[in-house]
Amino acid sequence: MNEFRMHQRIVQQILLVLYLILSCNGLQGEKKLSKLENMELEKQLKLLNKPAIKTIKSNNNSEQKGRYISSRGYKLAIAQTPNDPNNKFAGAGMATSLYNPLVEGKQHSACRLKIQKVSDILQVGWRVDPTLYGDNKIRLFIHFQAGKIHCFNTLCLGFVQVNTEIPLDMSYENHISQREVKTWEETMYIERDLVDGNWWLLMEDNYERVGFWPQRIFTDLASFATNVEWGGIVYSPPGVPEPPMGSSFFPSKYPAYDGYCKSIAVLNDKGGTVEVNKVHTHVDSFNVYKVLFERLPEGSKSFNYVLYGGPGGSIPV
Helix, strand or coil: HHHHHHHCCCHHHHHHHHHHHCCCCCCCCCCCCCCCCCCCCHHHHHHHCCCCCCCCCCCCHHHHHHHCCCCCCCCEEEECCCCCCCCEEEEEEEEEECCCCCCCCEEEEEEEEEEEEEEEEEEEEEEEEHHHHCCCCCEEEEEEEEECEEEEECCCCCCECCCCCCCCCEECCCCEEEECCCCCEEEEEEEEEECCEEEEEEEEECEEEEEEEEECCCCCHHHHHHHEEEEEEEEECCCCCCCCEEECCCCCCCCCCCCEEEEEEEEECCCCECCCCCCEEEEECCCCCCCEEEEEEECCCCEEEEEECCCCCCCCC
16 A cells, blocks of 8 residues: 555656646747646646546556557557558547457457557547456547557546546447347547647547647647557457457458448548548457458448457467
């Protein structure tokens, strides 16, 4: 307990320094935080003084770094925009099917939209993660990495939530897809404000603004993103069989059966929505996970899908 309190005090001191830096006009030409941003950041800092319910400790950040780094128990089944350092993406989006794969212990299984430039990352998706949430329910999550700082949801300073009607850890337990019976999906977008550079989280069919990551916490994502990724990621400790991903079955090219990211799109540097027609795919553990990129009909229309998933079962090293 004493060690935990000492750790908490250190974290508070670090965040206080970060807060003071962010609140100051430290770089020439930068504007100060808006009144709304300051109020929200102060509110989040004060919350750190309350007793913590759960402390999350990570011994590696392979998941956060990307560049197909999926060692130490992380496995991917994803589609990614072609690698080009000259890309200028002002965001991206998807509609994702909602599933609740079975995980145990320290395992987790997730679907995510990820945008990145060099070491800065933004993510949104759903996640089954007992270590993070304390249960085995499918829940919404967000994540950011700014240089060496990374954080889920609002466990640390960074994300400014302006709409509390959409909790960042909300459960989808009443909207879980059943193969061939009923498919539930959620719309998720990350969009850069072209005026002030803040990155906004948009949710649901009406693109409800949930909150934003201030531009000034980033270095690389202070401008546009260069890479976007859609698909599944799982984690299992060494020596423990890998958990299921997505629908827990290999993709079959039938959305009613598969875990998917649908209507995948990016935003160009003018803020216009561009449908993604070309991607690179990547899979770890081919024997237990797969990913497909297909254009499939739905009624009178057709959509681009990233179909992913698998039963898991092999033992990672």
